[in-house]
Amino acid sequence: MERIERFYWNDGGRSSCGFVGLAGDCVTRAISIATGLVYRDVYSELSKMAGISPRSGMVDAITAQYLTNRGWERQTTTGVLVEDFSVPTGTSIVECRKRRRGNGHVFVVIDGVLHDTWDPREESAYEVNAVWTAGPNAVVQCGDRSTTRRHENDLTQAEFEKIIQRLRAIDNTARNHASTESERENALRMMQSLLMRHNLTRQDIAGEEVDSTTQHTRLACAVNGSRALAWEKDLAFYVTDHIFPMTQWYYNRQGHRTVFYFYGPKFDVDNAIQLFRELLLTIASAAKLLYGGYARGSGASYAEGYVASLPKSTFVEGAVENADETMRNERSLIQQRTLSVQETAREWLDLECGIRLVKGYRRIRDFHDPAAEGLGRMHGAQHQVTVPNRKLRLGFQPPHK
Numbered sequence: 001m002e003r004i005e006r007f008y009w010n011d012g013g014r015s016s017c018g019f020v021g022l023a024g025d026c027v028t029r030a031i032s033i034a035t036g037l038v039y040r041d042v043y044s045e046l047s048k049m050a051g052i053s054p055r056s057g058m059v060d061a062i063t064a065q066y067l068t069n070r071g072w073e074r075q076t077t078t079g080v081l082v083e084d085f086s087v088p089t090g091t092s093i094v095e096c097r098k099r100r101r102g103n104g105h106v107f108v109v110i111d112g113v114l115h116d117t118w119d120p121r122e123e124s125a126y127e128v129n130a131v132w133t134a135g136p137n138a139v140v141q142c143g144d145r146s147t148t149r150r151h152e153n154d155l156t157q158a159e160f161e162k163i164i165q166r167l168r169a170i171d172n173t174a175r176n177h178a179s180t181e182s183e184r185e186n187a188l189r190m191m192q193s194l195l196m197r198h199n200l201t202r203q204d205i206a207g208e209e210v211d212s213t214t215q216h217t218r219l220a221c222a223v224n225g226s227r228a229l230a231w232e233k234d235l236a237f238y239v240t241d242h243i244f245p246m247t248q249w250y251y252n253r254q255g256h257r258t259v260f261y262f263y264g265p266k267f268d269v270d271n272a273i274q275l276f277r278e279l280l281l282t283i284a285s286a287a288k289l290l291y292g293g294y295a296r297g298s299g300a301s302y303a304e305g306y307v308a309s310l311p312k313s314t315f316v317e318g319a320v321e322n323a324d325e326t327m328r329n330e331r332s333l334i335q336q337r338t339l340s341v342q343e344t345a346r347e348w349l350d351l352e353c354g355i356r357l358v359k360g361y362r363r364i365r366d367f368h369d370p371a372a373e374g375l376g377r378m379h380g381a382q383h384q385v386t387v388p389n390r391k392l393r394l395g396f397q398p399p400h401k
Contacts, residue, residue, distance in 0.1 A: 001086040002112045009217055009266060010108075010115040013039035016161055022216075022344065024351045026106045026116070027058040033108040033115045034093050034132075035070060036141030038160045056351075063106075067093070071138030076130045083121040085128045087112075091140050093132035098125050103354035110141070118353060122220040122261070124254050167194055216348040218263035219273045223280065228258045229295060231303040235279055236260055242312050243387060244272040245338045248345055250357050264345040271387060279385075283307065286379065291372060301369035305376025311385055 012029035017040040028046060032039040046054040050062045064074065072093070077085075082096050087109045097104045105126065107116040120126045134140040141156075173179055174187035194200070223232055228251045236249045240262070247264040262273045287294035287303045294303050349355050 002089055003086050004083075004109055004114050004121065005112040007114045007116070007119040007121075009117060009215075011039075011117055011215060012042075013160070015215055016164070017043075019043075022348050022351055023055045024057045025055060026352070027063050028054050029117070030093050030106040030108045031063075031066065033110075034072075034091055034141060035139045036156045036158070037139065038156065040160075057104075067132055071135045071140075072132045073135045073138075074130050074132050077128050080128050081124060082126045082128060083124060087131065088133050091134060094128060095130040095132075096120060096126040096128050098354060099127055100125065101354060104129075105354075117216065117266075118218040118263075119220070122218075122259065123252075163194065163200075167191060167200070170194075215266040216264065216345060216352070217266045217269050218261055218349065218353060219269055221260045221262070221273055221277055221280075222254075223258050223260060225258060225295060226253060226256050228260070229300065229303070231283070231294075231300060231307050232258075232260070232280065234304065234307045235283070236262075236276060238307060238310055239272050239276045239279070242310075243275060243385065244268045246341045246345075247272040248342055263349050265341065275385070275387060279310075282383075287376075290375070297367055298369040298372035301367075301372040302376035305373035306380035306383075307376075308373075309377040309380030310383055311381070 010029075010033055012025075012032035014023075014025065014029065014032075017038065019039070025043075028039065028043050031037070031046075032042045035042070043054060046058055046062060046066060049066060050058060067074070082094070085094070087094065089111070091108065091110045093106060093108055095104070095106050105120055107114060107120065109115070114121070170187045170191045174184050174191065176184075179187070223229075233251070236251070240247045240249050244264075247262055247268045249260060249262050251258055251260045253259075260276070262269050262276065264272075283303050283306050284294045286306070287299040291297065291299035291302060293299040346357070349357070
């Protein structure tokens with residue numbers, strides 16, 4: 001038995017197989033990851049067995065039937081939180097459920113690594129119901145992505161992705177004007193043969209890159225203290241509103257600590273939480289060195305001033321009125337795109353994590369130190385915000401001093 005050591009984002013091959021849109025597909029995803037089989041094939045077989053699409057989940061009986069047919073064995077367990085649970089060595093499929101609302105979820109652990117699109121350990125609310133382990137004749141994926149004891153005609157996700165890459169290379173040859181007529185004819189014949197052999201269509205190889213907005217995730221950052229400080233919330237707002245507008249955030253109290261959650265497109269969330277942690281540590285350390293703390297008094301005033309003066313985007317609202325029509329249209333398209341992604345992310349959060357957000361209001365502190373706030377504003381204005389792995393997007397202007 002071993003504890004879950006870390007989280008690894010894995011959609012089971014959903015995006016590689018060309019699936020788009022939102023789905024509560026944790027069962028299909030978990031089976032694909034655990035067995036190594038192609039997401040598309042697992043999705044199709046579950047759909048035939050249930051008579052309905054597994055897009056919004058799957059009943060326990062169908063899940064049990066599928067896994068039993070593939071050689072998996074189920075062991076019931078109750079009363080243990082996911083973060084405290086020890087899984088058997090190797091590959092396991094874990095069933096869990098929220099203690100209060102009863103939302104169920106399924107994820108995979110391979111050699112101590114949790115594979116999923118989000119980490120259920122972060123909420124301290126999920127209890128383990130059962131664990132599926134591989135039997136002697138089970139179809140199972142190992143840590144090196146190898147699949148053992150496959151059934152006849154089974155295709156693994158790794159093999160599927162190699163086939164797609166090969167088809168795209170052949171397609172490039174067929175479309176290349178530098179290729180000779182015979183090279184293009186041979187490429188087309190090879191492509192047609194591979195498509196028919198693996199039951200694929202040209203839509204499966206239409207694009208090499210999947211839109212990042214179809215790959216959502218949620219990551220948590222715990223902060224000290226049982227309540228979220230005003231400047232910590234302002235910092236989360238700064239990171240998501242000015243630097244990564246595709247990303248959103250909320251916070252929640254868990255026992256004696258507060259946790260900030262960032263959710264949205266995977267690439268943006270990864271970088272947003274990295275920047276949030278970096279700025280959080282920088283500001284808290286400076287406040288503690290100057291004023292002995294950051295939670296109250298002058299230290300809190302300094303932190304609030306620091307966050308308020310962090311560099312914003314150079315494309316300010318006042319510039320919109322003076323911009324030409326092309327720039328205004330560009331800005332409008334960016335805003336529409338951002339709002340669309342944000343709405344999709346909220347739907348994903350409800351569908352996948354079972355979370356619906358409500359608005360709250362913060363209380364204003366009684367003590368305020370204008371001098372400390374002024375010093376914080378001066379230091380914040382001098383801060384150079386650098387974003388690692390920044391994706392260039394239309395109309396984006398990075399913060400500057």
